[in-house]
Amino acid sequence: MVSYVYILRDMKHPRFKIGKANNILARARSFRRETIDFQESLGLRLVSEADAYVLEKILHRTFRLAGVDPLEVVASGGSSDGASEWFSTSCWARLVRYLKDNQDLYPHETISGKELAALLKEQLVPSQAVLSREQIRKEKEARRNERELEAIEYRRTQLECLRAxxxxxxxxxxxxxxxxxxxxxxxxxxxxxxxxxxxxxxxxxxxxxxxxxxxxxxxxxxxxxxxxxxxxxxxxxxxxxxxxxxxxxxxxxxxxxxxxxxxxxxxxxxxxxxxxxxxxxxxxxxxxxxxxxxxxxxxxxxxxxxxxxxxxxx
Structure with missing residues (x-):
């Protein structure tokens, strides 16, 4: 089963997160994907979940000295979920070069930040099913509001006729x-x-x-x-x-x-x-x-x- 290692850069802080997921965008949602700069991020597609786990651990160990204190991550508005997986962007260039130089040791396909941003945009566009459900919801709400207004008008007529x-x-x-x-x-x-x-x-x-x-x-x-x-x-x-x-x-x-x-x-x-x-x-x-x-x-x-x-x- 295809799996991924994601390298996602923070939108506001000089840090990036290295983690493993079967769906990068879904995983990013758990730690507020609106804080991620997808254009400057990377995704690594591997042939199996086992290979993704191995590469994730190797990258964590290799760049451990550039790790960001989890308490600092949480204190600056980051999620406590995976707070120990953040690294300083000071090692970003070396990370990119490391992946390129060791492509034969850890075979993977790179997904650019541009591709990730495009996937996110596509995902955020409501599907036809979602649009249909939303339309049905609006129609139901409109009918409910109409019934409420009719009930109010009927009650007003009742009381006016009673007084008369x-x-x-x-x-x-x-x-x-x-x-x-x-x-x-x-x-x-x-x-x-x-x-x-x-x-x-x-x-x-x-x-x-x-x-x-x-x-x-x-x-x-x-x-x-x-x-x-x-x-x-x-x-x-x-x-x-x-x-x-x-x-x-x-x-x-x-x-x-x-x-x-x-x-x-x-x-x-x-x-x-x-x-x-x-x-x-x-x-x-x-x-x-x-x-x-x-x-x-x-x-x-x-x-x-x-x-x-x-x-x-x-």
């Missing part, structure tokens, strides 16, 4: 809250770990089928690309001889707890005045609501909250 839909619902809810407030039907807010509800009441029992909360469920619905919801959720109503009480579910954004999404931020922004007003209402104790809305139906003896009942005014 909410702006349509907001006057409807504001009008209904104003009506209940003027009629004295607002009792307060009931909050649990599951969410918050608006409690409204009237001391006059409503007839069958009549609702204290005047909006149909779909009246507060909103839609946008990829999503939908309702500002005022489901509601319950109970009626007895003493009056009517309703609780209407408020959106999760009202409490501003847990994970707060961009959608919640927009809901809070559009309904800022309504939410601020609702937060100022009195808090209704859980015990009262449990009596008014017991599991299984309406419990008539909710007189345990007389002060609260007095707030239900027409």
């Amino acid at each position: 839909s909410l702006n349509t619902v907001q006057p409807i809810i504001a009008q209904e809250l104003d009506r209940l407030r003027l009629n004295g039907n607002i009792a307060g807010i009931y909050e649990t770990s599951m969410g918050a509800c608006l409690l409204i009441a009237d001391r006059v029992p409503l007839p069958s089928g009549a609702l204290l909360w005047g909006l149909k469920p779909h009246s507060t619905n909103y839609e946008y690309p990829g999503g939908f919801g309702s500002i005022m959720g489901g509601f319950n109503q109970v009626t007895s001889l003493s009056g009517t009480v309703s609780k209407v579910g408020l959106p999760s954004a009202y409490k501003r707890t847990g994970s707060f999404s961009e959608e919640d931020e927009i809901i809070c922004d559009v309904f800022r005045e309504e939410f601020e007003w609702l937060r100022q209402l009195q808090q209704i104790p859980d015990a009262w609501v449990s009596v008014i809305f017991p599991i299984g139906g309406f419990f008539p003896h909710y007189q345990i909250a007389p002060n609260w009942r007095m707030r239900w005014k027409k």
Whole structure:
């Protein structure tokens, strides 16, 4: 197997490296080939790896007195890899003459610095396969960037449509809250770990089928690309001889707890005045609501909250 002895000159320092390699350029990469002056270097092609090892050792021994201290090599920016194989250029001329005079003892083919530099230049030019891979990589990156931009644009459209839909619902809810407030039907807010509800009441029992909360469920619905919801959720109503009480579910954004999404931020922004007003209402104790809305139906003896009942005014 053909092998090589390389004699590579340092680009900045008066020294050269003698070593053995099956691929000179690949070996030079391990100690930063950008520091090598290939134009002024040499390569020796031998018929076998064994012959290359022999010639390398002979050159090391022959010019050992011109060797450069490995510590000096590393201190001046050289690689520690093969740091003991550097020699002063003061013996360069004798080395070249030695190789020429002993060509018959160590048969080899000399590769000039010009040839090495040309090989390096050729190697640095990307192959068609490399160019193809790079083109594929760029196309993939371009598609990924395009998808990211499309996702950003879609998200922007989503949020714009959400705000527009909410702006349509907001006057409807504001009008209904104003009506209940003027009629004295607002009792307060009931909050649990599951969410918050608006409690409204009237001391006059409503007839069958009549609702204290005047909006149909779909009246507060909103839609946008990829999503939908309702500002005022489901509601319950109970009626007895003493009056009517309703609780209407408020959106999760009202409490501003847990994970707060961009959608919640927009809901809070559009309904800022309504939410601020609702937060100022009195808090209704859980015990009262449990009596008014017991599991299984309406419990008539909710007189345990007389002060609260007095707030239900027409």
